[in-house]
Amino acid sequence: MGSIAQSAMRLWRNAERSRATLPMMASVCLACIGSAMLTTAVSFHLGKAGVDPETVQIVLTAYPAGFLIGCLMTRPLVTRYGHERTFLVVLATALLSALGFVVTDFMPAWFCLRLLGGMSMASMFVVCESWINLYAEQHNRGALFAVYMLTTAIAVLLGQVLVAIVGPQSPHLFLVATATVLVAFAPNFAGLRWPALPSVPADPAPAPGAKADRRLGPLALFRLAPVTVVAIFQGGITNMNVFVLTPLYGTQIGLSAAATVWLVTTISIAGMVAQTPVGWLSDRFDRRLILLVQGLVSVTACASIAWVGTLSVPLLFVLFFIYGATALTIYPVAMAFGASQLHSRHMVAASGTLLLLYSIGNVATPGLAAGLMEHLGPPAMFLLLGGGAALVTLAACYNLLRRPVTAPVMQRVEERL
DSSP states (O other): OHHHHHHHHHHHHHHHHHHHTHHHHHHHHHHHHHHHHHHHHHHHHHTSTTOOHHHHHHHHHHHHHHHHHHHHHHHHHHHHHOHHHHHHHHHHHHHHHHHHHHHOOOHHHHHHHHHHHHHHHHHHHHHHHHHHHHHSOTTTHHHHHHHHHHHHHHHHHHHHHHHHHHOTTOTTHHHHHHHHHHHTTHHHHTTOOOOOOOOOOOOOOOOTTSOSSOOOOHHHHHHHOHHHHHHHHHHHHHTTHHHHHHHHHHHHTTOOHHHHHHHHHHHHHHHHHHHHHHHHHHTTSOHHHHHHHHHHHHHHHHHHHHHHGGGOHHHHHHHHHHHHHHHTTHHHHHHHHHHHTSOGGGHHHHHHHHHHHHHHHHHHHHHHHHHHHHHHOTTHHHHHHHHHHHHHHHHHHHHHHSOOOOHHHHHHHHHTO
């Protein structure tokens, strides 16, 4: 009876903690819907006749550049103002950048607005992911990250639905996107506050000659959790770019436009459907094993698509679904495992560093993939994506074979920062 009561109490506590995150999740969802609408609306506008191609390229590079900047600037804001206040500041910045598209179509201004949009979204992700890492416990961190990833995926999908409803060429598209970002303030206006975080021990006073400000950089993170660093970089290669590159792949192998759209939709649905069960599994089994399985299955799916995917359209859809269900769920499992190896005072810095790695992979992939596909053919896309999954597999094996990270090891790593 005692074990049953403890299990029931644990389930009740997990449900309560999940419900407490609803205000944050709702705000993130609405902000991401608005961002997705703006991205599509800007692309449609830049695709009109008469817009200089060089201008198009410059404006499109503003968002990833802003994303990189946002990853670097968020940590001091959170340290000074806290997660919830920083989130509101970031949300206000996102609102101002969206509002700017309503009042001007001056291209240099659009570059600045897209730069602000990228900065605000990166900062929002750093705030939310570091907050989840601090708020969650070891037994439910994977599930909470899965809900967070599912929320952002649904937001992107809803953003495209709203674009279709309003009309891609509608003059009101920017206004609707701005209104959606404005509604993201609703939980705060309704008085729904984020739950208090567990107290974080203050940093010890620095020794004479030591660095006063300790930053958890990529090298230190790699010492603690190699598979996390590699998997987050793989997420940057895959998570957004697979949606950008799949239409190009479908066109080059001779699929119709309708079939190509459904191929993209298949990946999206696969990632959304798999998030919750993978998160549940990652809370009950060794996350390094989960990442190993995900890497192996992703590599197999990529090799199968490159080898036999063009022989049968139904088979191609099945393989894309398998790839989406595994590759698109690596990120939250890797984040949850990395958080389990970190001291709580390094959560914000680590989240910023990992998102920086993610954004580097995101920015570097499209041009490289397009060049490979031009010289080696459409299957080269999955040589690149499969290479990222293979690195995750190797890193997971290394993490499993080496001695688990213990408190003394973590302390030695932190002393090197």
